[in-house]
Amino acid sequence: MSNDSLPSAPSPVAVLEAALYANDLDAAADFYGTVLGLPELARVDGRHIFYRVGTTILLIFDPRATVGGSSNPRLQVPGHGARGPGHLCFAVSATEIAAWRKRLEAAGYPIESNFTWPNGARSIYFRDPAGNSLEMAEPRLWE
Structure with missing residues:
Protein backbone atom coordinates (compact mmCIF):
# COMPACT_ATOMS: atom_id res chain seq x y z
CA MET A 1 0.00 0.00 0.00
CA SER A 70 -10.86 -5.67 29.40
CA SER A 71 -13.71 -7.42 31.20
CA ASN A 72 -15.53 -4.10 31.62
CA PRO A 73 -18.04 -3.65 28.76
CA ARG A 74 -17.74 0.14 29.08
CA LEU A 75 -13.96 -0.02 28.47
CA GLN A 76 -13.48 -2.01 25.30
CA VAL A 77 -9.69 -2.25 25.45
CA PRO A 78 -8.43 -5.12 23.30
CA GLY A 79 -6.03 -7.70 24.68
CA HIS A 80 -2.36 -6.76 24.76
CA GLY A 81 0.87 -7.80 26.36
CA ALA A 82 4.52 -8.43 25.64
CA ARG A 83 7.04 -11.13 26.38
CA GLY A 84 10.63 -10.30 27.18
CA PRO A 85 12.09 -7.00 28.28
CA GLY A 86 10.83 -3.74 26.82
CA HIS A 87 12.65 -0.42 26.63
CA LEU A 88 11.82 3.11 27.76
CA CYS A 89 14.00 6.22 27.90
CA PHE A 90 13.46 9.07 30.38
CA ALA A 91 14.61 12.59 29.45
CA VAL A 92 17.01 14.14 32.00
CA SER A 93 19.86 16.65 31.95
CA ALA A 94 23.54 15.69 32.07
CA THR A 95 23.72 16.90 35.69
CA GLU A 96 20.67 14.83 36.59
CA ILE A 97 22.22 11.72 35.01
CA ALA A 98 25.01 11.82 37.60
CA ALA A 99 22.48 12.15 40.43
CA TRP A 100 20.35 9.33 39.02
CA ARG A 101 23.36 7.06 38.72
CA LYS A 102 24.10 7.52 42.43
CA ARG A 103 20.45 7.04 43.43
CA LEU A 104 19.92 3.92 41.32
CA GLU A 105 23.14 2.27 42.51
CA ALA A 106 22.32 3.12 46.15
CA ALA A 107 18.93 1.46 45.67
CA GLY A 108 20.59 -1.70 44.28
CA TYR A 109 20.01 -1.07 40.56
CA PRO A 110 23.39 -1.21 38.81
CA ILE A 111 24.13 0.86 35.73
CA GLU A 112 24.63 -1.45 32.74
CA SER A 113 26.01 1.20 30.43
CA ASN A 114 27.14 4.81 30.86
CA PHE A 115 28.38 6.63 27.79
CA THR A 116 28.32 9.64 25.50
CA TRP A 117 26.63 9.34 22.08
CA PRO A 118 28.42 10.59 18.91
CA ASN A 119 26.42 13.85 19.08
CA GLY A 120 27.61 14.47 22.67
CA ALA A 121 24.43 13.43 24.52
CA ARG A 122 24.90 11.34 27.68
CA SER A 123 22.99 8.14 28.52
CA ILE A 124 22.81 5.57 31.29
CA TYR A 125 21.05 2.20 31.03
CA PHE A 126 19.69 0.06 33.88
CA ARG A 127 16.94 -2.53 34.51
CA ASP A 128 13.71 -2.42 36.45
CA PRO A 129 12.73 -5.43 38.63
CA ALA A 130 10.91 -7.03 35.65
CA GLY A 131 14.06 -6.84 33.49
CA ASN A 132 12.85 -3.98 31.28
CA SER A 133 15.74 -1.96 29.84
CA LEU A 134 15.48 1.63 31.02
CA GLU A 135 17.55 4.58 29.93
CA MET A 136 18.03 8.12 31.15
CA ALA A 137 19.36 10.39 28.43
CA GLU A 138 19.73 14.02 27.54
CA PRO A 139 16.92 15.10 25.19
CA ARG A 140 19.50 16.39 22.71
CA LEU A 141 20.13 12.75 21.84
CA TRP A 142 17.43 13.14 19.17
CA GLU A 143 18.23 16.67 17.97
Missing part, protein backbone atom coordinates in the same frame (compact mmCIF):
# COMPACT_ATOMS: atom_id res chain seq x y z
CA SER A 2 1.43 3.40 -0.91
CA ASN A 3 1.05 6.54 1.16
CA ASP A 4 -0.65 8.19 -1.84
CA SER A 5 -3.57 5.75 -1.67
CA LEU A 6 -4.37 6.50 1.99
CA PRO A 7 -6.73 9.25 3.15
CA SER A 8 -4.88 12.20 4.63
CA ALA A 9 -4.57 12.65 8.41
CA PRO A 10 -2.33 14.86 10.55
CA SER A 11 0.69 13.27 12.22
CA PRO A 12 0.46 12.66 15.99
CA VAL A 13 2.11 15.42 18.03
CA ALA A 14 3.21 13.44 21.11
CA VAL A 15 3.19 10.07 22.83
CA LEU A 16 0.28 10.21 25.28
CA GLU A 17 1.02 6.91 27.00
CA ALA A 18 3.60 4.14 26.87
CA ALA A 19 3.40 0.66 28.39
CA LEU A 20 5.82 -1.71 30.02
CA TYR A 21 4.97 -5.13 31.41
CA ALA A 22 5.82 -6.64 34.79
CA ASN A 23 4.62 -9.86 36.43
CA ASP A 24 5.29 -8.50 39.94
CA LEU A 25 3.35 -5.24 40.29
CA ASP A 26 4.41 -4.78 43.94
CA ALA A 27 8.08 -4.78 42.90
CA ALA A 28 7.22 -2.44 40.02
CA ALA A 29 5.40 -0.09 42.42
CA ASP A 30 8.40 0.01 44.73
CA PHE A 31 10.72 0.77 41.83
CA TYR A 32 8.67 3.30 39.84
CA GLY A 33 6.98 4.94 42.82
CA THR A 34 9.78 4.87 45.40
CA VAL A 35 13.10 4.66 43.52
CA LEU A 36 12.09 6.78 40.52
CA GLY A 37 9.61 8.88 42.53
CA LEU A 38 6.91 8.91 39.86
CA PRO A 39 3.44 10.03 40.97
CA GLU A 40 0.97 7.14 40.90
CA LEU A 41 -2.31 7.92 39.14
CA ALA A 42 -4.21 4.65 39.30
CA ARG A 43 -3.84 1.06 40.43
CA VAL A 44 -5.89 -2.08 40.00
CA ASP A 45 -4.31 -4.87 42.05
CA GLY A 46 -3.16 -7.74 39.88
CA ARG A 47 -3.70 -5.78 36.65
CA HIS A 48 -1.93 -2.42 36.36
CA ILE A 49 -0.33 0.68 37.86
CA PHE A 50 -0.27 4.02 36.02
CA TYR A 51 2.27 6.81 36.61
CA ARG A 52 2.68 10.36 35.37
CA VAL A 53 5.97 11.24 33.66
CA GLY A 54 5.69 14.89 32.62
CA THR A 55 2.91 15.02 30.02
CA THR A 56 3.10 11.27 29.33
CA ILE A 57 1.45 8.45 31.25
CA LEU A 58 3.52 5.33 31.95
CA LEU A 59 1.36 2.21 32.10
CA ILE A 60 2.76 -0.82 33.92
CA PHE A 61 0.65 -3.88 33.16
CA ASP A 62 0.78 -7.47 34.34
CA PRO A 63 0.68 -9.17 30.91
CA ARG A 64 -1.14 -12.20 32.32
CA ALA A 65 -4.08 -9.93 33.22
CA THR A 66 -4.20 -7.88 30.01
CA VAL A 67 -3.71 -10.54 27.36
CA GLY A 68 -7.47 -11.22 27.27
CA GLY A 69 -8.56 -7.59 27.10
Whole structure:
Protein backbone atom coordinates (compact mmCIF):
# COMPACT_ATOMS: atom_id res chain seq x y z
CA MET A 1 0.00 0.00 0.00
CA SER A 2 1.43 3.40 -0.91
CA ASN A 3 1.05 6.54 1.16
CA ASP A 4 -0.65 8.19 -1.84
CA SER A 5 -3.57 5.75 -1.67
CA LEU A 6 -4.37 6.50 1.99
CA PRO A 7 -6.73 9.25 3.15
CA SER A 8 -4.88 12.20 4.63
CA ALA A 9 -4.57 12.65 8.41
CA PRO A 10 -2.33 14.86 10.55
CA SER A 11 0.69 13.27 12.22
CA PRO A 12 0.46 12.66 15.99
CA VAL A 13 2.11 15.42 18.03
CA ALA A 14 3.21 13.44 21.11
CA VAL A 15 3.19 10.07 22.83
CA LEU A 16 0.28 10.21 25.28
CA GLU A 17 1.02 6.91 27.00
CA ALA A 18 3.60 4.14 26.87
CA ALA A 19 3.40 0.66 28.39
CA LEU A 20 5.82 -1.71 30.02
CA TYR A 21 4.97 -5.13 31.41
CA ALA A 22 5.82 -6.64 34.79
CA ASN A 23 4.62 -9.86 36.43
CA ASP A 24 5.29 -8.50 39.94
CA LEU A 25 3.35 -5.24 40.29
CA ASP A 26 4.41 -4.78 43.94
CA ALA A 27 8.08 -4.78 42.90
CA ALA A 28 7.22 -2.44 40.02
CA ALA A 29 5.40 -0.09 42.42
CA ASP A 30 8.40 0.01 44.73
CA PHE A 31 10.72 0.77 41.83
CA TYR A 32 8.67 3.30 39.84
CA GLY A 33 6.98 4.94 42.82
CA THR A 34 9.78 4.87 45.40
CA VAL A 35 13.10 4.66 43.52
CA LEU A 36 12.09 6.78 40.52
CA GLY A 37 9.61 8.88 42.53
CA LEU A 38 6.91 8.91 39.86
CA PRO A 39 3.44 10.03 40.97
CA GLU A 40 0.97 7.14 40.90
CA LEU A 41 -2.31 7.92 39.14
CA ALA A 42 -4.21 4.65 39.30
CA ARG A 43 -3.84 1.06 40.43
CA VAL A 44 -5.89 -2.08 40.00
CA ASP A 45 -4.31 -4.87 42.05
CA GLY A 46 -3.16 -7.74 39.88
CA ARG A 47 -3.70 -5.78 36.65
CA HIS A 48 -1.93 -2.42 36.36
CA ILE A 49 -0.33 0.68 37.86
CA PHE A 50 -0.27 4.02 36.02
CA TYR A 51 2.27 6.81 36.61
CA ARG A 52 2.68 10.36 35.37
CA VAL A 53 5.97 11.24 33.66
CA GLY A 54 5.69 14.89 32.62
CA THR A 55 2.91 15.02 30.02
CA THR A 56 3.10 11.27 29.33
CA ILE A 57 1.45 8.45 31.25
CA LEU A 58 3.52 5.33 31.95
CA LEU A 59 1.36 2.21 32.10
CA ILE A 60 2.76 -0.82 33.92
CA PHE A 61 0.65 -3.88 33.16
CA ASP A 62 0.78 -7.47 34.34
CA PRO A 63 0.68 -9.17 30.91
CA ARG A 64 -1.14 -12.20 32.32
CA ALA A 65 -4.08 -9.93 33.22
CA THR A 66 -4.20 -7.88 30.01
CA VAL A 67 -3.71 -10.54 27.36
CA GLY A 68 -7.47 -11.22 27.27
CA GLY A 69 -8.56 -7.59 27.10
CA SER A 70 -10.86 -5.67 29.40
CA SER A 71 -13.71 -7.42 31.20
CA ASN A 72 -15.53 -4.10 31.62
CA PRO A 73 -18.04 -3.65 28.76
CA ARG A 74 -17.74 0.14 29.08
CA LEU A 75 -13.96 -0.02 28.47
CA GLN A 76 -13.48 -2.01 25.30
CA VAL A 77 -9.69 -2.25 25.45
CA PRO A 78 -8.43 -5.12 23.30
CA GLY A 79 -6.03 -7.70 24.68
CA HIS A 80 -2.36 -6.76 24.76
CA GLY A 81 0.87 -7.80 26.36
CA ALA A 82 4.52 -8.43 25.64
CA ARG A 83 7.04 -11.13 26.38
CA GLY A 84 10.63 -10.30 27.18
CA PRO A 85 12.09 -7.00 28.28
CA GLY A 86 10.83 -3.74 26.82
CA HIS A 87 12.65 -0.42 26.63
CA LEU A 88 11.82 3.11 27.76
CA CYS A 89 14.00 6.22 27.90
CA PHE A 90 13.46 9.07 30.38
CA ALA A 91 14.61 12.59 29.45
CA VAL A 92 17.01 14.14 32.00
CA SER A 93 19.86 16.65 31.95
CA ALA A 94 23.54 15.69 32.07
CA THR A 95 23.72 16.90 35.69
CA GLU A 96 20.67 14.83 36.59
CA ILE A 97 22.22 11.72 35.01
CA ALA A 98 25.01 11.82 37.60
CA ALA A 99 22.48 12.15 40.43
CA TRP A 100 20.35 9.33 39.02
CA ARG A 101 23.36 7.06 38.72
CA LYS A 102 24.10 7.52 42.43
CA ARG A 103 20.45 7.04 43.43
CA LEU A 104 19.92 3.92 41.32
CA GLU A 105 23.14 2.27 42.51
CA ALA A 106 22.32 3.12 46.15
CA ALA A 107 18.93 1.46 45.67
CA GLY A 108 20.59 -1.70 44.28
CA TYR A 109 20.01 -1.07 40.56
CA PRO A 110 23.39 -1.21 38.81
CA ILE A 111 24.13 0.86 35.73
CA GLU A 112 24.63 -1.45 32.74
CA SER A 113 26.01 1.20 30.43
CA ASN A 114 27.14 4.81 30.86
CA PHE A 115 28.38 6.63 27.79
CA THR A 116 28.32 9.64 25.50
CA TRP A 117 26.63 9.34 22.08
CA PRO A 118 28.42 10.59 18.91
CA ASN A 119 26.42 13.85 19.08
CA GLY A 120 27.61 14.47 22.67
CA ALA A 121 24.43 13.43 24.52
CA ARG A 122 24.90 11.34 27.68
CA SER A 123 22.99 8.14 28.52
CA ILE A 124 22.81 5.57 31.29
CA TYR A 125 21.05 2.20 31.03
CA PHE A 126 19.69 0.06 33.88
CA ARG A 127 16.94 -2.53 34.51
CA ASP A 128 13.71 -2.42 36.45
CA PRO A 129 12.73 -5.43 38.63
CA ALA A 130 10.91 -7.03 35.65
CA GLY A 131 14.06 -6.84 33.49
CA ASN A 132 12.85 -3.98 31.28
CA SER A 133 15.74 -1.96 29.84
CA LEU A 134 15.48 1.63 31.02
CA GLU A 135 17.55 4.58 29.93
CA MET A 136 18.03 8.12 31.15
CA ALA A 137 19.36 10.39 28.43
CA GLU A 138 19.73 14.02 27.54
CA PRO A 139 16.92 15.10 25.19
CA ARG A 140 19.50 16.39 22.71
CA LEU A 141 20.13 12.75 21.84
CA TRP A 142 17.43 13.14 19.17
CA GLU A 143 18.23 16.67 17.97
